[in-house]
Amino acid sequence: MLPIDVAAHGSRWRRRHPLEKALLGLGLTVTAVSLPPWPGGPLVAAATLAVLLGPAGVAGRQLWRAFRIPLGFCFTGALPLLFAVGGPAGLVSLAPDGPRHAAELLLRTSAASLGVLLFAFTTPVSDVLPRLVRAGVPAPVVDVALVMYRIGFLLLDSLAQVRRAQAARLGQRGRAAMWRSLAGLAATSFVRAFDRAGRLQEGLAGRGYDGALRVLVPQASLSWRFLAATGALLGTLIAATLVLKELYL
Numbered sequence: 001m002l003p004i005d006v007a008a009h010g011s012r013w014r015r016r017h018p019l020e021k022a023l024l025g026l027g028l029t030v031t032a033v034s035l036p037p038w039p040g041g042p043l044v045a046a047a048t049l050a051v052l053l054g055p056a057g058v059a060g061r062q063l064w065r066a067f068r069i070p071l072g073f074c075f076t077g078a079l080p081l082l083f084a085v086g087g088p089a090g091l092v093s094l095a096p097d098g099p100r101h102a103a104e105l106l107l108r109t110s111a112a113s114l115g116v117l118l119f120a121f122t123t124p125v126s127d128v129l130p131r132l133v134r135a136g137v138p139a140p141v142v143d144v145a146l147v148m149y150r151i152g153f154l155l156l157d158s159l160a161q162v163r164r165a166q167a168a169r170l171g172q173r174g175r176a177a178m179w180r181s182l183a184g185l186a187a188t189s190f191v192r193a194f195d196r197a198g199r200l201q202e203g204l205a206g207r208g209y210d211g212a213l214r215v216l217v218p219q220a221s222l223s224w225r226f227l228a229a230t231g232a233l234l235g236t237l238i239a240a241t242l243v244l245k246e247l248y249l
Contacts, residue, residue, distance in 0.1 A: 041107030
């Protein structure tokens, strides 16, 4: 399992209904994208961090290790806004409003990423997918998603084993050896993926698979207090952003 999946399975909010956490996490994400980036982005980011590190009980180090990846994408996406291509200033020049647009994009995307991480850190995928059938998603689509979710972990485990074996045989000593090891890793992973898929199909057939995977879903009921607190938090963020924007901008 990935560290974020391990954290989700051990989360304080694991027993809460996924819909509650989806409304909170995705609501914060939509709020970060929809509100003016200043002061909306910092307010939403601060509120999301407070929920993650407080009631949700996510460790700060785990959060940073997961957040630095989308944050890198946020920086990468904001950098091109600093430059203009063509025009009287030359082939490549600084865009007149580039820093402002880049800062706005960075505020929005980083705050929105925290909202998505809030849902990911508190809700295992295995709790969400089976419930999608009740929401109207076709059962075969959910079954394929569940199988791919499982195969993904198996492949990651296989990749780690092959890499350890290559390193033990000095397969990562030197550039030429690393390229040979990389090619071998890709070929071995391809073969093992087919082998895993075939064995999984045989296992399902042996258990009488009739077109629907039946899994146990943890029972959970909606908490109206939690939903009311979510609505109050989102409403407060919207009101505070609009008031501060009107007063100081």
